[in-house]
Amino acid sequence: MAMLTPVSVALPDNKEPTKTMVRDIVATFLTKEWPFVDPETLTTSYHALFANGHCRVERPKPTTGIPAEPLRVFIKFHKETGDMEIFKHLVPSKQEEALFCYEYGRSGLGAKVYGLFQTRDGTLGRVDEFLDARNMEPEDVENAVIRADVARGLAMFHAMETSLAKKAVEPFYEAILNGLKKYHKMDKLKVLGKAGGVSVDNLIDYDFAARLKKVVGKLESVGGKAGWCIHDVQFMNVLVKNDPKEGESKIVLVDFEFVMRNYRAFDIGGHFMQKMFKWFDEESKIADCRKYTEEERRHFCEEYAGQWNKLTGDSDTGDQVFVESEYGYMLAITFDVHNMLCFMTEEDDKDPLNLLGLNKLFDEFVDQYARLGLEVP
Structure with missing residues (x-):
């Protein structure tokens, strides 16, 4: 086939x-x-x-x-x-x-x-x-039933048995660290930001690579587990079925061009982060909605852990998955930041909506990094 x-x-x-x-x-x-x-x-x-x-x-x-x-x-x-x-x-x-x-x-x-x-x-x-379905909207995950289906769907995806060769996680981080170092303090990106009317100087001067390395180290120290990750977990890549059958999941995951092995926390934390963005919206790349609450994130992680354990025989707790997701939030942000900077460099992009979205990613990373106490030497 x-x-x-x-x-x-x-x-x-x-x-x-x-x-x-x-x-x-x-x-x-x-x-x-x-x-x-x-x-x-x-x-x-x-x-x-x-x-x-x-x-x-x-x-x-x-x-x-x-x-x-x-x-x-x-x-x-x-x-x-x-x-x-x-x-x-x-x-x-x-x-x-x-x-x-x-x-x-x-x-x-x-x-x-x-x-x-x-x-x-x-x-x-x-x-x-x-598929008779629509793109998921940020408000959908405020519905506990849909949120649980997304959690179980990601767990099944991450634990899936496939013919693809399982590659180590480390080469991904070697690649993205090198990429982030390339764009660090790049004058061309600062010029493009100014041309678009949105300064990205603070982001460009921020050493994402050094901090990402620290985040990965912390994730490894808490026993972060790997699985088949989608990486591109924006909400357009989750479909909500219009008329699901009784007992059937209400969601379907799509767009697997970037599937490879990574920490499962990447997709989980990335899903939480992507609630705030609508990358294909023509008026704003930042969604007009509230962030995932801690209660919602913990519910998601409990549902995820239950499904993961059912498939793998592990005995992970929701708390374990939640801790991993806190670091995964930053893994996903650095991936998006890298790819947007790459696009800016290659295409001379200075769209102010993209620049504002980029700065929002930066703010989220800085806040999360400080909240978890990682700025302390």
Whole structure:
């Protein structure tokens, strides 16, 4: 199922497929009814993001009989980008990602993968099951039921058995420490901030690398455990089902381009942190909501620990997971800070909304670092 299949389609320069192209791609894997669909009857919705493009596709319901194949599918198109250069030796290849998604889908936790393809122009992509769901909003996790489902979902993801090779955690931190050192005190970034009308001088002069090293040391000292981490745990990568079946989880995790081994605290703390951000909002990257309360975070960690123990046979407590998450909060912030500084450098980005979001990340890191007493020598 995760074998790469060539398709007789060449995408245009803007990479947006026509309806005929969409039909032909889907028909490569769904061969009973899709090949005979009139492309003009398709309803398609294409969206281009920085790293990828995706297309939602729906065909009309047959006039007679029960459909033998899905009426709706989701197509993901991968773009070639250089913004993650320092992590390229760690992240899965597109085929490995497809295999991971396939295994995740087979587990019943995520969308089924119908096939992995390559177009004649070299674009890689995937045809997935369409999920009847919406992007999670910050307010959703204030609902205890949804919050518990996210916690259990992350625990199942982190403990998942997969064909991917388990790599050590240390190379990730070697890479990100080197990246943060590169941007430390970089004049170009200060100039871009001033051009955008938002000073980021304090952030650029802040030694994230030295402090991140200390955070990792503290996490190791409390016995932080590793698992398969998503890394990109922004709320757009958690879907809330519109009509879940009774007893079924209300959420689904998506977007596994950056899946690799890391401390589970990275995703847990990152989830708490990401409640405050809406990175694809056109008016503000900072969400208009309150932070996760301690009571909510402890509830999340209790639910997580219960699910983790059920899968692994461990006997972790919610308190243990909570302590790990306190350090993971800062791990996730440094990852986002690094990637935003990389984007600024490569793209000369000076969008004031991005700059304000960057400063918000900085403030959160400084506050958390001080709150945990790590500034004390």
